[in-house]
């Protein structure tokens with residue numbers, strides 16, 4: 387996550403042209419409106435170019451050299467000038483309005499495509515990245531694209547036209563003055579390049595520091611409980627201070643250096659004006675040019691210079707927008723979950739026989755995690771998966787649900803390879819009660835209905851009652867309409883589990899996957915949970931990543947996993963008779979605790 391959240395304008399696109407073309411594909415849908423904007427920009431530029439010319443004419447109309455003040459001409463000029471300024475204001479407003487619409491629509495569609503894509507990516511994609519990184523693509527990067535489209539398109543188009551138009555008008559008015567004023571252009575270019583080259587490094591460093599700071603803030607907020615538990619507040623503050631100070635220093639340097647730009651530009655521009663004034667004055671004295679023309683010319687050279695000065699900004703903006711678009715496209719190009727086979731079947735009304743046939747698997751090909759796993763779970767049976775941490779228990783479940791696909795062997799449900807079922811119907815047959823079940827922000831009712839949105843209120847209450855959750859829900863101030871904060875932060879862990887059980891009971895899946903909580907919950911809630919689980923397990927094939935003695939002993943089959951292999955398999959009695967790994971684990975961990983006390987069975991690696 388480090389460096390991601392603050393990564394704004396620092397990034398540089400890898401393939402500027404290609405990405406721009408691809409982005410154009412999204413802009414293409416707005417082609418008509420964009421042409422209209424362009425037309426407005428052209429008209430607006432024309433109107434703006436008219437201003438200085440009319441001002442020059444007005445000055446000449448008042449000039450005593452022209453033989454007295456021509457009031458009627460002046461009147462007409464003033465009216466046209468006023469009309470030109472009003473038109474300019476209206477057109478600028480319309481442009482802004484249309485471009486805002488265009489950029490927001492493009493970005494909304496990009497965001498929609500990106501979010502849709504995220505839903506199609508395999509679990510492996512999310513396992514391999516931090517949430518912050520994925521999130522920054524949907525927020526930071528999309529924002530960069532949005533501001534680039536809304537700001538730089540108009541600036542680029544109108545800037546280009548203004549530069550050209552002013553130059554043409556300057557040449558028409560006086561080629562000699564044009565030459566005089568253009569002497570500053572190379573100086574402007576050189577200066578812009580030198581300064582931006584230096585500041586770019588500083589801005590990049592500023593983004594890096596900002597990223598570090600964000601990472602630090604995020605870590606301390608997420609780990610606030612640990613920070614407080616270990617009394618690390620002072621350390622957290624001093625770490626923060628260090629990064630904050632570095633960010634301050636580099637930020638200050640970057641701002642000061644880039645702050646040189648404006649005053650220096652002003653000096654150079656003024657040198658240009660002085661050159662025009664001197665040459666213009668000489669020409670005027672020789673009556674080769676009027677005062678009005680000089681005034682018009684100065685206005686045009688100002689108009690000519692402004693977009694040139696903005697060019698560096700537009701360039702940076704464009705770079706950051708294209709870099710943002712590139713990161714968005716990277717996600718769009720990621721490989722999706724493999725599509726269902728054309729003749730994929732729907733998994734419906736199943737008995738629930740689960741069979742692993744010589745399954746092997748590794749998250750990365752070079753590191754095998756599961757080796758030759760073979761077992762059969764009969765319909766309605768319960769299987770406890772036990773073994774040391776990292777043995778591969780969760781991985782077995784990941785393969786069953788096709789969060790990952792096996793690399794060797796096969797997984798079958800009711801005799802058919804699970805890859806022959808549609809993914810949707812396969813996943814619908816599973817119900818999960820995990821250690822840390824995710825609850826969405828929303829009401830309790832909505833969370834219970836997550837697996838069956840069409841459920842009626844009565845069904846929700848019935849499921850909650852079966853899950854022993856009804857009592858505590860009704861005691862809450864708003865009952866079933868109580869709004870949960872993100873991930874049910876306002877509920878206890880036991881209550882969250884009861885809700886998860888209600889959710890599963892409502893959806894009525896055929897196969898259950900339970901990941902027992904390792905931390906102990908108070909005995910009363912624990913009894914409620916045990917009771918609800920037993921209810922839920924009736925008639926369903928169940929896999930339990932088990933840590934508790936009761937659950938393990940009551941399971942039909944216990945599978946002991948170690949280093950990705952099933953090393954023992956059987957009922958509690960059978961395994962005890964074998965006097966193997968399980969019996970040793972049981973002796974060392976549970977022997978003295980048979981009467982109700984709980985111990986985490988995933989700990990005895992030392993055996």
Ligand SMILES: Nc1ncnc2c1ncn2[C@@H]1O[C@H](COP(=O)(O)OP(=O)(O)OP(=O)(O)O)[C@@H](O)[C@H]1O
Pocket residue numbers: 513514749750755773774775776777778779780781782988
């Ligand atoms: N997404 C992943 N990418 C790469 N390796 C992984 C991934 N998930 C797990 N592993 C590795 O696979 C091995 C088995 O992990 P698994 O989660 O299946 O163990 P487990 O038996 O469920 O452990 P625990 O009891 O601690 O939950 C571990 O060595 C782990 O480091």
